[in-house]
Amino acid sequence: MRSITGAGVRATLRTVARALGPEIPLTVHEVSSGTQVLDWSVPREWNVGSARLIGPDGRTVVDVADNPLHLLGYSTPMRARMGLDELRPHLFSMPDRPDWVPYRTSYYNENWGFCLTDRQLTSLPDGEYEVEIDTTLTEGSLTYGEIVLPGETTDEFLITTHTCHPAMANDNCSGIATATLLARELAAAPRRHTFRLLFIPGTIGSITWLAGNRDIVGRIRHGLVLTGLGDRSDPTYKRSRRGDAAVDRAAAMALAESGQPHRIVDFSPYGYDERQFCSPGFDLPVGRFGRGQHGEYPQYHTSADDLDFVTPGSLTDSHALLRRIITICDQNRTWRNTAPYGEPQLGRRGLYRAIGATMNRQAVEMALLWVLNLADGSRSLLDIAERAGLPFDTIVEAADALAGVDLLAEVEVGGV
C-alpha cells in the first residue's frame, strides 16, 4: 500500500534493505510534515487502516485489502451511507478498459473515492451503499531511502527511482528492483565516482531531497532517473535539459553499441523526477532511462501493469544497458598528453606489449595515436571515441596504457 508517505513506503524500504544485505547501508530519512521544501511543503502522512464499499445487499463491492488500487490515493477518512447517485462522483473506472482498475490519487485536493473496473461499476444496483474508509492524515513524515557508495573521487553519479506507486509492476517495481541490483553491483566493484541512489516518492521526494542537499548538488556529474524498465517497448533514453551532457552521450553510445532498436528523446518538462533535477535553477546532467513512456501504453497507471506486463528479458536488457551507461560515465576521464610536441616514440616504451593480444595491433596503434593526438586537456575519452570512431573500451585501454608510461596525465575538471 505505497503512496508518497506512510507505512507502505517504509515497508518497501525494509524490503530493499533486506535485498541489499548488511554491507550496503540504506539510510532511511524521515522529513516532518509541514517542512518547507523549495516552493512546496511536505504533506501530512497518509496511512490506511481499511477501506471498503458495501452494497445495498450488504456484500462488499470493493476492499482495499484485495488491491491497493481500489482506494483513491490520499483518500480522506469517510464513514457514510448514501445512494448511488451521491456515490458516483467518488467512483473511478475506465469505460474503454472495462476489466481494469485505474490508479488515481488526490494528493493536494482533499477527496475520497474508490477505483474499480467499469464492468463492476456499471452493474451496481440502485440502493443505499455504505462507505467505510479508515485512513489517517496526520502530522507525520515523508520517508525516503538513500545509499551512498563512496568512490575514488567526490564527483557523484546520481540514480533515482520513485517509490510512491502502489501495486504496479512496471511503474515502478521495475525501477526499485533495478536500482537495488545496481547498488549491490556497484558496491562490489571499484568505482571512480561516488554513487548515490535515491528511493523517493515522485515529485515531492526529489523536491525534498534537493531542498535538503544543496551542497551535494554541485558535485553531481551524471544522473539517471529509472522508471518503467520491464515492459516490452524498446529501450528509451530521455536527454537531460542540457542535451549534450556526458550521460546523454554515454546513453547514446550504449544504445548504439547494443545494436538493437531504441529511442532517444529530447528533454521536455513533463515526465518523472527529471523535471525537478532539470529545473533551470539546478539544471543537472540527469537523464531518464526506461522503456515505454508514461501514457504511451494502455496498461499505464492501471491494474493491468502487473507481473505479466513485465518480462525478464526486458528487465535484463534494461539492466545491462544501465550498467553500460554507468561504466562509460565512470571510465570517462580527461587526459592531457604530456609529450604533445610531435608524436612520442612509442616503440621504445613497450606499449604494444602492455596492451596485449586481445586486440589487433592496427586497432591498438590507431587508438594510441588518436588518444595522443586528441588528449589535449579539452577532450574526454568519450569525445575521443566519438571522433575516432573506435570502441570506447579500446580508447580506454589505450589511454590506460599511455598513462602507465606517463604519456598522459589526468586533468582535473572542476565544477558541473
Next chain:
Amino acid sequence: MRSITGAGVRATLRTVARALGPEIPLTVHEVSSGTQVLDWSVPREWNVGSARLIGPDGRTVVDVADNPLHLLGYSTPMRARMGLDELRPHLFSMPDRPDWVPYRTSYYNENWGFCLTDRQLTSLPDGEYEVEIDTTLTEGSLTYGEIVLPGETTDEFLITTHTCHPAMANDNCSGIATATLLARELAAAPRRHTFRLLFIPGTIGSITWLAGNRDIVGRIRHGLVLTGLGDRSDPTYKRSRRGDAAVDRAAAMALAESGQPHRIVDFSPYGYDERQFCSPGFDLPVGRFGRGQHGEYPQYHTSADDLDFVTPGSLTDSHALLRRIITICDQNRTWRNTAPYGEPQLGRRGLYRAIGATMNRQAVEMALLWVLNLADGSRSLLDIAERAGLPFDTIVEAADALAGVDLLAEVEVGGV
C-alpha cells in the same frame, strides 16, 4: 510626379497625412541640398513644370502630363530641335515589351530623355523634333515623412517604405499605403515598442535619415523595409544581415503559421533600403517584406506595374502577415523564473483558472511547464515557443499568467 526630391514627394506626404487623420502627426522633414550625409550629399531638388516631345508634324509624341514615366527621372532642362538620329540616345523603350513604358532615372549623371513604348519609338518618322523639358534642378531640399508612436519602452520598431517611384502601383504605392494603414492601427492599440515609420526616397533617404539620427539607431530592436506588397507572387521575407535577429525568426514563424507558400531569402547587399540599414557599421536587425522581388517580374519598373497588377487579396494578405510579425516582435519578452529550483507548485496558485477555458488543459499545462523550465533569462518567448513546438500565443498567455502570480520577472535586455 514623385522622385527622390521635389513637389511630388510633398504632395504624396500630404495624402498620407490626410489618410492618417489629425491624431497621428506625420512630421515632414526638409534636408537642404548639399548637406553631407554619410558618404553622400543631398542632391539638388528636381521639379517638373512640363515636358513634351513634339514630332516633325507638330503633334505631341509624348507628354509627361499623360504619364510621369515619360520623362527620364532627374532630366535636366532642355529646349532644342534635333533630328531623330541625334534624339535617339535620349529615347528609352523596351523592345521585348513593345506596349510598355519603362521607368528610367539619371540621378547622378546629368542627362535628359523620354521614355515611351517601343511600338511608338519604332514608328517615329524621320524629321526634326522639338524637345521641351521645363524642369528645375535647384538648391532646395530632400523631403521625407516620419511618424513616431511612443510605446511602453524606448526600444524601437522601425518600418520604412520608399516614396520616390512615380506612378507605379506595386513599387511602391503598395508600400506607402500599407505603412499608412499600419500606422493607424498601431496608434490605436497598446504597444510595448516605440514604432517609427519612415516615408523616404530610396537609398538617399535612408542614408539621410541614418546620418541625422545616430542616437536613435542604437534603440532599434527590429525593423522592416516594405516594398512590393500587392502583386500575385508568394509573400517573401528577406533576412537581415544578422540572419537570426528576432524579426527574422518572427517573420519565419508568421509565414509558417500562415500555412501558405512563401519564400525566405538570405540577406544580400542588393535590394532596397535594407542595404543601408544593414551596412556593416549599422548592422541593424532590419529585414524586408514584400512579394515579387525587384527584377523578378517583367512589370517591374514599367508602366505595366499598374492598378491591375496589384490585387486586393495580395495586399490584404501582406498586411495580415506584417501585423503578425509585428505582434510577435512586440510581445516577445525575456522572462526569468523567480522560483527556478524545482517546479513551483502550480495547483495552489489557481493558474489554470487564470488562463481560462479557451485552451485545453493539457496544452496549458505544457506551456506553463515549458516557460518555467526555459525562462532562465537567456531565452525569449520566441526561443521558448520554437523549442517547445507550441504556438507563440499559447506561450505568451502562459507567461502572462505566470507573471501575474510573480513566478516570472522580466529581464532587461540592453543594447542591440
Next chain:
Amino acid sequence: MRSITGAGVRATLRTVARALGPEIPLTVHEVSSGTQVLDWSVPREWNVGSARLIGPDGRTVVDVADNPLHLLGYSTPMRARMGLDELRPHLFSMPDRPDWVPYRTSYYNENWGFCLTDRQLTSLPDGEYEVEIDTTLTEGSLTYGEIVLPGETTDEFLITTHTCHPAMANDNCSGIATATLLARELAAAPRRHTFRLLFIPGTIGSITWLAGNRDIVGRIRHGLVLTGLGDRSDPTYKRSRRGDAAVDRAAAMALAESGQPHRIVDFSPYGYDERQFCSPGFDLPVGRFGRGQHGEYPQYHTSADDLDFVTPGSLTDSHALLRRIITICDQNRTWRNTAPYGEPQLGRRGLYRAIGATMNRQAVEMALLWVLNLADGSRSLLDIAERAGLPFDTIVEAADALAGVDLLAEVEVGGV
C-alpha cells in the same frame, strides 16, 4: 639509395639544387646522430657499400645494385653463410603479388634482410647461401634541405615532402619533383607570404625540423604535406587537425572550382608528416595533398610504384591544384570597410573603370557590394567568397579596387 639518412639523401638534394638553379638557394642541414629531437633522437647514419645474396650455386640471387629495394632499409652489416631455413626470416616477399619486390625497413629494431619477388623466393633451392651486406651505421648526421622564399610578410606558408623512400615514383619522387617546381615558380613571382619548403626524411625529419625551429612554428599560417601526386586516383586533400583552417577551406574551394571528382578527408593521426605538424602541442594548420592514399593502392611500397604508375596528366593536375590552393591562401586577406556606415557612393569613385571590362558589370557590382558589406574586419576574402557565392578571384579583384580608392584598409591578423 635513399633512406632517412646517408649518401642517398645528399645525392637527392644535389639533384634538387641543380633543378632549382643558382638563384634559389637550397640550404642543406646536417643534424648529428644522437641529437635529442623532441621525444626522439637522431639515429645513426646508414650507408650502403654493397649488398648481395649469393645462392648455393654461387650465383647472385639479389643485388642492391640492381634495385635499392632489395635491401631491408637500415640493414646492419652482415657476412655469413647459412642454410635456407636460417635465412628465410630475413627474406621478404609479397605472396599475393609474386612479381613485385616489397619496400621494407627496420629503423629502430636492428635487423638485416633482403626483399625479393615471391616468385624468386619460392624457387630458391635448399643449400648454403652467402650473405654479403656491407653497410655502415655510424655517428654521422641526418640530412635535410630547406628553401626560404621571403615574402611581403613574415607569415609563412610551409610546404614539405619526404625524401626517404628510395626508388619509388609516386611515393615520393612525385613529391620531391613537385615541391622543386613549386619553389621555382614561387620564387619567380610576387608573394605575400614567406614560403618555406622542406625536403625531409619522413617522421624523424619533421620532428627534427620542429625541434630546431620552435621560434618559426608560430609564424606558420598555412601548410601542405606533399606526397603521392602522380598516380591515377582522384586528387585527395586531408584536412588539418583544426579542420577549418584557411588552407582546408582553400583546398576545398580549389577542388570544387576544378569541377573534377575529388576527395576531402578528415584529419586522422595516421599518415605522413602531418602527424607531427598536427600533434596537439603544435596543432599547425597543415593539410596533406596527394592522390591515392597510403595502403589504398596495391603498388604502395613496392617495386610496382614505378614510372609507369605515375602519369604526366596526374602530375600536371596535382601541380595546378596546388598552385591554386597556394594562390587562394596567399591572396586571402582580411579587410575592413573604412566607410561602413551606409553604402559608399561608388559611382563618383570610378570603380567600374578600375575593374575593367573582363567581367560583366553586374558581377562586378555585386562583388563590390558584398566586399563592402562583409569586410568588417572579422571576415577574410575567403569567407566573403564563400558567403557571396562568387568566384574568389572576383572578390579579390573587387577588394583590390576598393582598397585602391581607400574604401578598404587591411586588418592585421595576429597569432596563429
